[in-house]
Amino acid sequence: MTERRRITPVILSGGSGTRLWPLSRTSTPKQFLSLTAESTMFQLTVDRARDPARFDPPIVVSNTAHADLIEDQLKKAGIEGGQLILEPMGRNTAPAIALAALAVDPETILLVMPSDHVIANVAAFRDAVERATPLVERGWLATFGITPSAPETGYGYIQRSTAIAPGVHRVTRFVEKPDLATATDYLAQGDYSWNGGIFLFTAGTYLDALREFQPEMVEAVKRSMDASYVDGARTYPDTAAFAASPSDSIDYAVMEKAAKVAVVPVDMGWSDVGSWDALHALATHDALGNAFQGEVHAIDTRNCLVRSDGPMVATIGVSNLIVIATDDAVLIMPRGESQSVKKVIDKLKGISHATLDLFSRRTVGR
């Protein structure tokens, strides 16, 4: 086996996570919650790319407000040598990744991962990363295409064409969130994957592509990093310079435009845990189809997701409900409608209330 270049994980810790209100808040977004395990989503992300034989310590790109929280999470995960790059404001994923790419040498392979997704089959994920690596070393931009399990309309899709290496395909096109009929067609065609927002490329390849398609962005981010304030493991890019960067996602800015873009289809038990319904689907159920977390006393209760991080919750004779309780807010709605959480958020937007705690600061979003 030839000597392989080591990989630096780049963890994007952004997103306001309104869909998991009232548990997720601006102060504690989704990645810092223990949703599918005792570990937080952030810790699970760290854990899946921590093999010291293969990975260097991660670079975390985050909102400044979460710096302490992230250092605490890294410490709890036993990670030493991790770096934090603290964005002065959100400019979407393309500039966020550029910050990390400019912090390493151009040959470094970056594994870019959102911090708030779950991957049940880490071995499959790691295997997909290994399949992509030889192409990435030859200047390809790789993305991972999640094998779709349902015609989801909440995700972007990636269509693949011919294989260019074992298990790695050239990308035909990226497509936006489709309607249900279109998504159903995609599944029937069999050559579409979900776009999970996970990428592998060298820092140099990414920055070269950015220079080609978004020269202003790469210039602004470089000026910001050149003028950054460094405090131990924390890097604070210059605010004015970063503010001058266009805001764009990596998909729009680079992946949809570049020539050498590969997709690695992978079935790895992925979920973005994007709703309470998604969490119910992922959770371990009792014999009556319930998933409980926290102090829950259920009687004659079926197919419910009941979670409390605060008051004890007692349910009697209910079914197909989602109940999420915290010390200051309780949410109750039927299963299958958890996308409606945004209706509550919209209603509360007009009300200044601590239970919202969502809009004080926008964090980087995908």
Place this chain on the structure above:
Amino acid sequence: MTERRRITPVILSGGSGTRLWPLSRTSTPKQFLSLTAESTMFQLTVDRARDPARFDPPIVVSNTAHADLIEDQLKKAGIEGGQLILEPMGRNTAPAIALAALAVDPETILLVMPSDHVIANVAAFRDAVERATPLVERGWLATFGITPSAPETGYGYIQRSTAIAPGVHRVTRFVEKPDLATATDYLAQGDYSWNGGIFLFTAGTYLDALREFQPEMVEAVKRSMDASYVDGARTYPDTAAFAASPSDSIDYAVMEKAAKVAVVPVDMGWSDVGSWDALHALATHDALGNAFQGEVHAIDTRNCLVRSDGPMVATIGVSNLIVIATDDAVLIMPRGESQSVKKVIDKLKGISHATLDLFSRRTVGR
């Protein structure tokens, strides 16, 4: 109009109120909650017998644990001169009422009232009291028969026979909580009322009846009162003597056995608010049939009772639910099943938990 004897209200402040858990607790039973109005049930009870031209200040018979709470409630209600008789333990209603009867002279008319019922039409209630008074002055024991609005199986019933005065009937019999078919028959017959646990008699008549049917009880209670410790408005009957009293309800001990027992049928908007369903029925509803109290944000919500005395509650797309939230416990169940609260209580009995707070001390029960 002849000079009428004044009436002393006797307010029985007992009952553990488990059916309104998690709002009612041992430390704050139902009578101290604001359920149907801004005033508590206790204050509403005080208010309906406070005409200074007709009523003397009340005697409250209560658990010692609630002495401070009751004095505070009387103060808030603007009552001066009220007396508290603080039972060392619960012995049901017959001894509780005997304590009050022994605290006044035998000619005093006592209006005995539970502290946790609601009466919408106080004028009808006061009118019924006036109808009963002349018979009571002649040695009758009077009870008030609530005009039944449904074949309830949770109440005792009183069958009446001939009128012995305008609007006052001799009692044929008291009957236990019937099954639904029997209750339906009672309503069809038209000569049955609900037993609301409200009584009018002189102290002497009551004690004479007790001496006849429960001589041990009246002796024990008298010894207890003779040896009581008095501290201002508070009377603490002697513990050992009171403990020696048999435990029995006034219905069993006296009303079902005495000869001169009258019932005053009255339609006065009475409810014992004995369940969350009962509270939903009594509450003011919005156009979608909901009754909300506290900070509730409802979207697409119909025919629900949602009350919070703690966290904000958000509901989306639910109907016919009861949701009761406090700082440490949240209850969720369908409307129509609120009698099932006892299932939660039974489940929690085995668990030492502050949210139960129900069994630290038994209070007097009806």
